[in-house]
Amino acid sequence: MAKPLTKRNKDGKLYARRASVEAAIELAQTQDLNTLRSRLWITDRDAAEYLETEVLAHLMRDARRGMNAQLMEALFPALLKRCESNLLAFVPNDGLATAGDVREEILGRFGEMFAEDGLGDNPDKLDYFECSFNRAFKALRVDAVRKEISRLQHLQQLPDERDERSETDDEVLSRISKAYRTAGTQEVKELGQRLLRGICALPSEERRAVVLCHLLGYEVESEDPSRVTAETLCSVTGRTIRARLKRAAAKLAKFEQEV
Amino acid sequence: MSRNESTARLSDALYELSLAQEVPDAALLDEFVRRYPEHADDLTDFAIMLAIDSLREVSQGDVPRTTLAEDKLSPAVSRAMSRFYNRLHAVQSSENISVERGVPTSEIPPNPFATLDRAAFRGMVQRLNVNTVFAIKLRDRHIVPETIPKRFTDQLAQELKVPPGVLMEHLNVQGQSQMQGQFYKAADKPQLDIKQTFCEAVKSSGLNDEQQRLLLAM
Numbered sequence: 001m002a003k004p005l006t007k008r009n010k011d012g013k014l015y016a017r018r019a020s021v022e023a024a025i026e027l028a029q030t031q032d033l034n035t036l037r038s039r040l041w042i043t044d045r046d047a048a049e050y051l052e053t054e055v056l057a058h059l060m061r062d063a064r065r066g067m068n069a070q071l072m073e074a075l076f077p078a079l080l081k082r083c084e085s086n087l088l089a090f091v092p093n094d095g096l097a098t099a100g101d102v103r104e105e106i107l108g109r110f111g112e113m114f115a116e117d118g119l120g121d122n123p124d125k126l127d128y129f130e131c132s133f134n135r136a137f138k139a140l141r142v143d144a145v146r147k148e149i150s151r152l153q154h155l156q157q158l159p160d161e162r163d164e165r166s167e168t169d170d171e172v173l174s175r176i177s178k179a180y181r182t183a184g185t186q187e188v189k190e191l192g193q194r195l196l197r198g199i200c201a202l203p204s205e206e207r208r209a210v211v212l213c214h215l216l217g218y219e220v221e222s223e224d225p226s227r228v229t230a231e232t233l234c235s236v237t238g239r240t241i242r243a244r245l246k247r248a249a250a251k252l253a254k255f256e257q258e259v
Numbered sequence: 260m261s262r263n264e265s266t267a268r269l270s271d272a273l274y275e276l277s278l279a280q281e282v283p284d285a286a287l288l289d290e291f292v293r294r295y296p297e298h299a300d301d302l303t304d305f306a307i308m309l310a311i312d313s314l315r316e317v318s319q320g321d322v323p324r325t326t327l328a329e330d331k332l333s334p335a336v337s338r339a340m341s342r343f344y345n346r347l348h349a350v351q352s353s354e355n356i357s358v359e360r361g362v363p364t365s366e367i368p369p370n371p372f373a374t375l376d377r378a379a380f381r382g383m384v385q386r387l388n389v390n391t392v393f394a395i396k397l398r399d400r401h402i403v404p405e406t407i408p409k410r411f412t413d414q415l416a417q418e419l420k421v422p423p424g425v426l427m428e429h430l431n432v433q434g435q436s437q438m439q440g441q442f443y444k445a446a447d448k449p450q451l452d453i454k455q456t457f458c459e460a461v462k463s464s465g466l467n468d469e470q471q472r473l474l475l476a477m
Contacts, residue, residue, distance in 0.1 A: 139277035
């Protein structure tokens with residue numbers, strides 16, 4: 001039986017692996033190295049012999065705990081290769097000037113996490129990866145990208161933005177908002193393909209306003225001082241938020257026409 | 260709360276936020292900000308990036324499946340492997356040091372370069388396809404060991420006829436060593452307190468383009 005996870009979620013409950021992952025781990029633990037090797041490089045997720053990435057993460061942690069060098073040598077390249085594919089798709093060269101460096105840093109940091117597993121101030125951090133590998137890896141990836149964007153912004157300070165008066169957001173922002181809440185539809189896919197680069201290319205304050213108000217669903221401002229709004233999160237007036245949204249909408253509409 | 264504890268707490272918060280829902284929303288972010296008020300700014304920035312990333316995810320669909328065979332690992336994967344093994348070695352060394360407290364500190368790991376005379380050193384330099392400057396940086400621990408690719412340390416250990424672990428112990432010893440005498444031609448000996456990354460050392464040792472390319476591809 002696989003070693004139980006020890007991390008707890010926001011409600012205080014222990015994280016758990018999916019039943020399919022538990023079963024696959026149990027089976028894999030009975031298989032010899034050659035059989036496992038033959039399964040590691042199967043990439044067809046519908047194939048019966050395909051190993052889910054959560055299973056690879058568990059087997060690698062287990063090999064690390066037992067210092068099983070042969071198993072680590074076999075497992076880790078396959079696991080890292082999957083991570084690299086993910087990074088190439090989600091940290092593309094056209095989105096960030098230093099994308100290659102960021103991808104490499106994420107991959108290297110991920111490698112080091114296995115060496116440090118069970119040690120230090122956060123010994124069971126890899127539990128998240130056995131529970132839902134994609135979402136945990138997404139957290140690692142997004143955190144690294146946001147830190148890099150912040151570092152680059154420090155290097156190249158943007159000029160202060162002017163306040164502009166506007167009462168309405170343009171239609172393009174409403175469509176972004178609607179599409180985000182109906183994930184998985186063809187509309188979202190098409191919209192994402194058209195506008196994602198545009199959103200990423202916005203100045204940081206405008207991008208922040210668009211995401212807070214139109215993806216996460218915050219109000220621009222509120223009469224109730226206890227409410228968290230885009231105004232309070234950005235520490236500016238509601239008028240400034242609306243001005244940023246207006247500028248962003250104009251840029252996105254123009255971008256959409258050009259694509 | 261110590262800085263390390265605070266960092267670990269933030270790290271947990273980010274993973275929990277990512278695992279909690281397919282895509283984040285205002286209610287989820289508010290909940291996390293209430294639980295981790297000291298990290299409100301980081302959580303907000305993270306949720307914004309997470310939302311953009313989710314949009315990218317749904318617009319792209321599934322991640323393209325890897326098609327590369329096992330023997331065609333990219334340099335990035337090879338370097339990540341190296342970081343894993345180097346970190347593993349460092350972790351194990353520090354564990355051993357903790358366990359063996361009380362052992363005299365004079366027990367410094369053997370220097371595997373010490374057995375080489377001038378001719379043997381030059382032979383090693385040639386076979387590794389590097390130059391003397393670069394080899395001296397390695398020997399004298401002027402290169403951060405965690406940044407040296409595993410493939411290279413394996414080759415070097417083979418040349419020195421020692422297990423990779425013994426070589427890594429030498430490279431991980433704090434402070435730089437200096438072999439006396441014969442290898443220095445310049446009036447000034449190398450600086451003792453500056454360490455370079457493997458990449459920096461490759462680029463600053465007078466290696467030719469081809470040598471640099473091969474080393475950086477490891």
